Amino acid sequence: MTELAETPAQPGAARTQGRPRSSRAHEAILEAVLDLLADGVSVEALSMEAIAARAGVGKATIYRRWAGKDELLLEALVKLKGPPPQPLGDSVRADLVRLLTVVGPKDERAVRVMPCLFPEVHRSSEAYRIWQEGMAEPRREVMREVLRRGIATGELRPDTDVEVTTSLLISPMLLHRMVRWNPALDGYEDLAERVVDTVLRGVTA
Structure with missing residues (x-):
């Protein structure tokens, strides 16, 4: 599996904690959550491993953006609605x-x-x-x-x-x-x- 690459930092841009956010990876993760839920995966059964596999990213990429599944789920559902x-x-x-x-x-x-x-x-x-x-x-x-x-x-x-x-x-x-x-x-x-x-x-x- 090829993980979606992070967007490289722009020259002179201030560095923040961790690697720069990739909007492409970010959207892919949110879409993966919604696709899995739409396929019938329950909130309880929804796992970071399944989300990462569906999005084509590593779990570390997800945890750089969200502290846990609840925060990720909230953003995905807000995006859906x-x-x-x-x-x-x-x-x-x-x-x-x-x-x-x-x-x-x-x-x-x-x-x-x-x-x-x-x-x-x-x-x-x-x-x-x-x-x-x-x-x-x-x-x-x-x-x-x-x-x-x-x-x-x-x-x-x-x-x-x-x-x-x-x-x-x-x-x-x-x-x-x-x-x-x-x-x-x-x-x-x-x-x-x-x-x-x-x-x-x-x-x-």
Whole structure:
């Protein structure tokens, strides 16, 4: 196996601890993690040896970048999910619909990886932390900001419970996407709009 080479240091560049990072090797390692998860390897069974073999690097190359598997897994899953969509500020309703709608290209591996992650989240405190820090909390915070803005502008009632409203909006969309909890909703192309409008009827000023 030929290991992906490290990028040589540029003349005059300040040296950091260890050898310079190779963006090519870095990406190959992240892709290897996602490919293995998409192939059905559980978080628990995912090993540094398997990741290194899939990426075509040595284990030392991985440990130069991540302290352990949890940190590597977190970055890979954040890469898979991508950044949360950002509100445009037109209206609370428009921003909430945007946040609940899948925006931009979607990695097809997410359909296989994300449902498999949930059992791990229930079994492992580390998997739970990775899920919360890497994916759930950043998206919740963006939605909280939209709701707080709606309260400040008078679009929403001043006594709106931001945390409960956030969960009311996110939970049905997440549940349907992950496990198709209610197949009757499959044909609702405007599901995000329906969820937002239903919730807003209860919190609109």
